[in-house]
Amino acid sequence: VPLGDGPERGAYSGLERLRENGYSGVLHCELKVISPLISIDHRQAEDEEYQFLRTDKGKVIIQGSSLKGMTRAVYEALVDGCMPLAQTTYSGGDKSKKPYHYKDLKKHHGKECNSVDFLCRACQLFGTIEGDKTHCQSRIRFTDAVLTSGGPRTEKCHLRTLLSPKPHHNQNYGLHGKGGGTIAGRKFYYHHDEATDFALDRPTEYSKTIRDYAPHGALFSFNVHIQDLTPQELGQLILTLELDTGLGHKLGLGKAIGMGSCQITIKDDKSSIYHPKQRYEQWPQSEYSSSWREHKLSRSHLPKMLEQILRLNKSRDGDIGYPNHQDYKSGYANKPIDEKGFFGEAEHAATYSQAMINKAPKPIQKGQxxxxxxxxxxxxxxxxxxxxxxxxxxxxxxxxxxxxxxxxxxxxxxxxxxxxxxxxxxxxxxxxxxxxx
The missing domain is CATH 2.40.50.140 (Nucleic acid-binding proteins)
Structure with a gap:
């Protein structure tokens, strides 16, 4: 998703003084799995067969920190927030003759927030820690999501090859497909067709093996606790969580091979939102707000490219795919990929993509x-x-x-x-x- 003109920054409001029109409470959310999803236990060794993360009592869960990270990524794109985790330098190690780098984001976008008096809207809401000087507590908290129905499905699968991101692949990460320039934007993954085969018949040297996963239709429930949000922040958060009709999130392992697509719905009847300043001024029967849902922003507030990427039916435009190791060895250097994953010249990327979609025969489908x-x-x-x-x-x-x-x-x-x-x-x-x- 392309970067904007830079974050809108302001001072951290803190939690000591309540706003007159602030919103606090609990948003009860339901997560529906669209494509096979697994959130693994990272305590397992890399050569082990991965299984879904579980509590000590055996409950299948998705960690709240994973949900928060997924939500923050979309929220940062929505409000054009800073990019505290972006890598602008990368060393290829012994295999690389020289390190690859991108221009410092501080000069172009404001890489991270480093003062409580100068925070982007994402850091004001989600919090931030920068060195020893900037510590801002988050005003939202995610509980773990607990599986309530639909799985997990016990099935040993050898996943198609998954490799770590390679920032030195300039054609993917550089604004014009070149190194030494500004990064192209924020990274998100497309949603594949629901019938996409994410597994191999037999393992390879680099493939990972999983023992179970949450299948299509599985449901998880979790809560988002909010504290003194402005009406604008609440509206942005609701849009970030629920998105809109036909849009979805990506979560867990295997996002690049079609796994992890999901949708979130806020259950109004199980949510309780109130104005904290009025909490002790009214009886409990009337302290909860019934108008909080009205603040949800419309779909038009999403960046256009983000909206296209988050489409669950994106595969109707053509086959979704990403370049692999062999593609890079076949002479794709310094050629950027367009929004469909096809290689082409930078100035013609969008046109080239549309031509590929329009002229290519309809992809062969399972069941055809x-x-x-x-x-x-x-x-x-x-x-x-x-x-x-x-x-x-x-x-x-x-x-x-x-x-x-x-x-x-x-x-x-x-x-x-x-x-x-x-x-x-x-x-x-x-x-x-x-x-x-």
Whole structure:
């Protein structure tokens, strides 16, 4: 998400003096899983099989700190907050001949807040710690999210390769696909199609293995405690949590391979919001506010690029994918990627992306009936389809007539499809036995 003109800063209000129109209380939230989600126990060794984080009593949970971090990232993009965790220097270690760097964000955007009298709106709400001088307590607190229904699903999965971010890949992180300049913006992940295959048939050298996950439809519940928020802050927080119709968050492991998509709903009937200054001036029956929901900001307040990235149906525009290690070795240096993950020149990135979306054939989908061509592969058969260079594995190859020539057209049913694992198809019938007819 592109950076704005810089944070709007002000003094930390503190918690000692209550606002006349401040809001405090509890927002009760429900998190619905859209694509397989796992929040792992980071105490496990890297070579172990990961399982969902649990309490000492065995309850499946998502840590409140993870929820807060996810929410803060969206809130910072919404209010154009500072970027305290952005890396502007990076050393590639022994494999790199020189370190890579980006211009200091302090000169261009204000990297972090370092004074209680000069805080961005995100730090005023979520708090910040900078050195020994700037300590500001957060005015919101997230409880752990507890699984209430729908899982976890016990299924051993070898995840597609997950690698750590590489800031030295300038084509991804540089504003114009080059090093030494300003970073391109804030990093978020696209939502994949719900049917995206995130697992491999067998593990690789770099793949991680999980033992369970929360499946589509699983529900978690958690609370957000707020303290003396202004009407504007409350409205921004509600929008950040709930977003809007058709938009979702990303959480947990495997965001780049389609995992972790979720939506949050605030349950009004289980939430209790009040004006703290009036709390001791009125009877308990009338102390709670009924108008707090009215402060939610509209969808139009979200940055346009953020709105596009958070779309749950983004995959309708085309196949969602990110470059891997082999892509970088194939000569993509100094070419930025556009919003669809395709490589192109910087000034034509958006146009190039749209052309790819408009001209490309509709992606092959699991469950699709499609025509293709048969080709002999030893004792087996494979299939090829228009608009897709991958060879599909014909799972019922023994049902293909022995006299079938290479290139024969046939009908197939797609049983599996993923960008990395490939396509698996079930042969239905021969359309003709001549490639030229």
């Amino acid at each position: 009936e499609i025509e293709g061509e048969l080709y002999k592969k030893g004792e087996r058969w494979s299939a090829k389809f228009i608009g897709d260079k991958r060879e599909a594995i014909v799972i019922n190859f023994r049902e293909v007539p022995e006299s079938t020539p290479d290139g024969a057209r046939a009908e197939f049913f797609i049983t599996e499809q993923s960008k990395r694992a490939g396509i698996k198809a079930r042969f239905s019938k021969i359309i003709n036995t001549s490639k030229d007819s």
